[in-house]
Amino acid sequence: MILMNDFKAEPPELQAAMLCAAKRVIESGWFVLGKEVSAFEQQWALACGLGYGVGVGNGMDAIEIALRALGVGRGDEVITTPMTAFATVLAIIRTGATPVLADIDPQTALLSLDSASRCVSANTKAVVLVHLYGQIREMDLWVAFCANYGIALIEDCAQAHLASLNDKTAGSFGIIGAYSFYPTKNLGALGDAGIIVTHDEKLAVRASQLRNYGQSVRYQHPELGLNSRLDEMQAAILLERLKWLPDFTERRRQIATAYFDGIKNPYVTCPALPESRSAHVYHLFVVTCPCRDALQAYLQQNQIQTFIHYPIPIHMQEPCRNLRHDPFGLVNSERHADTCLSLPCHPQMSDEDIATVIAAVNSFQGK
Ligand SMILES: Cc1ncc(COP(=O)(O)O)c(C=O)c1O
Structure with missing residues (x-):
């Protein structure tokens, strides 16, 4: 049978490197938000051409945290596509905001700009643009569209690891990019994992608090966050797989x-x-x-x-x-x-x- 994914057939060198990485984490005695996570955050942000990466639990949380870091919530509307993983829309709903669905372009199955423009209202705060199937297109037009309406562009890059257009990488066109490293993604962990990338330091700081109960410094919680921390094992595996x-x-x-x-x-x-x-x-x-x-x-x-x-x-x-x-x-x-x-x-x-x-x-x- 020719399968949609075949991890057992991966190169033995990769499997050996992952075993080494796992051993390194076990022997380190440190398992959540540590050196491996920081190293991966830096490497992935760099690969995206951005200054900041914030490792989180999965791709859905990455979208929710991105929106919440931008202050999007109850009473706000977020335009996105109906042709996506349920997680895209569920992430919007979990912020308290309301998703508004625009249609796709029939040629590409990506969100249609014309349709999105018919969905804009006074309450629109953001577009979550899904780079469906791994393709990025018309990014100049989307950047201009969002600037024109004064709304935030968030890229759902869960399917588009390091796709690039005119020397810019997925996740770097808008204000925040949200990646998933679910095992079947182009870069996958051995469990759930995700990251937010941005050029904006303040957003990165806020996102890193939100992923950890809204904690600013130990045991101080200026806002309500979630538990969506990336663990050391997944980060160590991702560092190997990134190569x-x-x-x-x-x-x-x-x-x-x-x-x-x-x-x-x-x-x-x-x-x-x-x-x-x-x-x-x-x-x-x-x-x-x-x-x-x-x-x-x-x-x-x-x-x-x-x-x-x-x-x-x-x-x-x-x-x-x-x-x-x-x-x-x-x-x-x-x-x-x-x-x-x-x-x-x-x-x-x-x-x-x-x-x-x-x-x-x-x-x-x-x-
Ligand atoms: C387009 C898209 N957005 C978001 C997600 C959510 O990612 P995760 O499964 O890591 O939460 C996925 C993964 O299925 C996806 O394909």
């Missing part, structure tokens, strides 16, 4: 190139080409097909695992049915949810695996 990220990203790009060149089937549409090679890190390679379920079943029969990102847009999830949204509707998100399919695209795939996926997709004959 492999450039090669792993390169392999994802090679796979994507092979898919773009090789997939030729009138029923299957490849994703839009990226704005530049560096602007997509192919966390996911998502095709669309009018008979998606049949394609998925066919690939399964051919020993190819696929997933759907995402089968139910946020506004169709029970707790989110009454969220305000683009008055023109969210039809592009609904259509995408019905037709999208993620093909295997991970660094451990062999050339033979890639050829097998292409041949299987091309031999699909519709319903």
Whole structure:
């Protein structure tokens, strides 16, 4: 079976380095918010071209803490996309603010600027822009849009580790970037982990208090925070895995190139080409097909695992049915949810695996 992720197939050198890192942490006798976390925070912020990184428990908390550090809360509105992981919207709701859902661009599945502009109100305080599937696009336009309305741009970079456009990296376009290091992400820990990156020292300080019960100095709590501390074990593992990220990203790009060149089937549409090679890190390679379920079943029969990102847009999830949204509707998100399919695209795939996926997709004959 060709899997969507295959961690057991990772290089033995990486596995050995992770074991060493784990040993180092066990022997250090210090397990939460210590030297490993500081080292990783610095390295990741540097990789993003930013001054500050604040390690947190997961990607969802990173978004919540980013919003709360900016003072977003009850009575405020935050524009985002219905075509995302539930965590994006749940993070907004947990701040007390109200998510407002704009539709996606049908070509890219990213938030549509036109639709977002129809969602702005006097209460809008921020946009959470999701770099879906690993692609960053139109960043000048988003920066200008947010500046024009006087609202904060927060980047949800959970799927776009170090994607870059015009020499700027995901997370550095807006005021704060929020990353997840869930194991299946392009840079993944061996459990939950996340980080906030920013160029703003005050926001970084506030975020580091919020992640630790709102504590400023030991046992003093000027505000109510949460417990979302990054632990030493995950940070040590991330430091090792970070060394492999450039090669792993390169392999994802090679796979994507092979898919773009090789997939030729009138029923299957490849994703839009990226704005530049560096602007997509192919966390996911998502095709669309009018008979998606049949394609998925066919690939399964051919020993190819696929997933759907995402089968139910946020506004169709029970707790989110009454969220305000683009008055023109969210039809592009609904259509995408019905037709999208993620093909295997991970660094451990062999050339033979890639050829097998292409041949299987091309031999699909519709319903
Ligand atoms: C786009 C997006 N945002 C946020 C998250 C939340 O990250 P985590 O699972 O680390 O909380 C994810 C992960 O699934 C994601 O894909």
